[in-house]
Amino acid sequence: MSNLFPTYNRLDIELVSGEGTKVTDSNGRTYLDFIAGIAVCNLGHSPSAVKKAVEEQLDKLWHVSNLFQLSQQEEAAKLLADASGLDAVFFCNSGAEANEAAIKLAKKHTGKTKILTFKQSFHGRTFATMSATGQEKIHSGYGPLLPTFEYLPYNDVEALGDIEGDDIAGIMVEVIQGEGGVNPGTEAFLKKVEKTCKELDALLIIDEVQTGIGRTGVPFAYQHHSLHPDIVTAAKGLGSGFPVGAMIGRKELVSTFSPGTHGSTFGGNPLAMAAVKATLETIMNESFLSEVKSKSKTFIQSLKEKLEPLSLVQEVKGEGFMIGIQLEDEAKESIEVLRDNGLLTLPAGPKVIRLLPPLTVTEAELQEALTIVERVLHSQAAETAQ
Ligand SMILES: Cc1ncc(COP(=O)(O)O)c(C=O)c1O
Incomplete structure (x- = not known):
């Protein structure tokens, strides 16, 4: 066995x-x-620049806690901010954790309770991100789920027309649904999601865990549609195979995540940051x-x-x-x-x-x-x- x-x-x-x-x-x-670790090995296997950067870091320092200054984290965050047009980054270890951070930030920042997601979406396997995922097969056996999430039909502009309520903290969306079947969001639908967020005073959260880090030919897939998200999440290709995730947000959200309100022991450690920096320096060009x-x-x-x-x-x-x-x-x-x-x-x-x-x-x-x-x-x- x-x-x-x-x-x-x-x-x-x-x-x-x-x-x-x-x-x-x-x-x-x-x-x-043509699996590439499920959209992870964006630079192929054993990319020399990332290998060199991680090896150099291995000789210096593997891990220190986030109680200390980490210049590698600042540098990696700057590269993500430049690539996304957003301002601040929280580093974690996976796509699900990046989405967890986004969900927590949206609720805390707006003081509201609900997040809208879409049918056939996939946002992760932790309790909150599983609850956010709009697929019954992922929920099976784990109920009751978190009451935070409501699922709308994807690519349905009309369904977004009926949304009302002052309790919606955000809408979380994939620009192309990955696990759900490689379903590209239409321009009209994605623009309507953005408009609905504005009308509801809710945050636009774009899950770029699979679509991000150059996968669709631009740094992040929302850039094909000139969207202006409040929060973007990334993981998979971010470390070329080194486990790392990131939540990237607008500067208006920064003070909501004050010291002690969120964290991760491993998030953004020097080895992961060496992999991220070398990956981004190659791709974001x-x-x-x-x-x-x-x-x-x-x-x-x-x-x-x-x-x-x-x-x-x-x-x-x-x-x-x-x-x-x-x-x-x-x-x-x-x-x-x-x-x-x-x-x-x-x-x-x-x-x-x-x-x-x-x-x-x-x-x-x-x-x-x-x-x-x-x-x-x-x-x-x-x-x-x-
Ligand atoms: C769009 C999307 N969000 C989140 C996740 C979860 O990422 P992880 O498996 O790193 O937790 C995935 C994984 O497939 C994904 O495709």
Whole structure:
């Protein structure tokens, strides 16, 4: 018997090394990794700049508490503030913790009790973020949930028209729902969310845990829509695999989180900050991001051309390197066959094949992946047609 709780459906594969977009398993088989630790390894595996920064920090100091000055935290916060256009950062260790901080800050700042979220959203597995998540399967067995959250239909502008109440502290939204199926929010919907927040005097909280840190070709996905969030949360790609999360807020919110009102033992420790700084210095740069934009645009276009004519494919959707292939039926078997053909992908909901390659993926690797996806889905389409 394993000594682990079986909280994950694990594959019978152990990945033992990785470099760039390639990972190798314990049998010596190499795969193209279009999972990238679920949008974590944005700079690929073992990125040299991050490795060097963490190694240098390892030789100096691993951990001191937040009772002391930490210049690395100040420097990393400045990079996040510059990238987001916001002002202040709270560092923690995961996406769920970043959202926890956002929920607490919104309630404390406004003095109100409710937060609106959306159906099919995903915000984490802690009690508050699970309650914020608009998916029954995530709630199952854990009720009663926190009464803080109410769920609205995603991409439904009209549903936002009926909102009333002076008890709404904030609206928390993903610009593209990741776990919920790679569902891009429409411009009209996202603008309406922003407007509703203004009307209700509520905070706009954007969960960029999956979409952020360059994943969609801009620092944060809300920048595609010129939104002005009050709070943004990030994690996943932020430390290139080093566990770290961040909540970033507007300067008007700063004094709400006074000393002693929130905290984390590990949050923002020197090792994590070394990883964050090296990651952001590489990604938050015009030429890096414009390459991500152009590579991903061509890739999505090619996927659309090759796959959308197939009867088993509904559409190819997403932005940058956050891509979903929406199938007519279950995606599980296609994902298995892609893996047998050397390409690692993952589901997003039951019928979507999700592709999250490292942002550093090469043109040749994209071509290789395209060939595999095309071959596998074409042969599955031919089988189902028989
Ligand atoms: C949008 C979003 N928010 C929050 C989380 C939770 O992040 P973590 O697993 O780091 O707690 C995730 C994880 O998939 C996510 O995709």
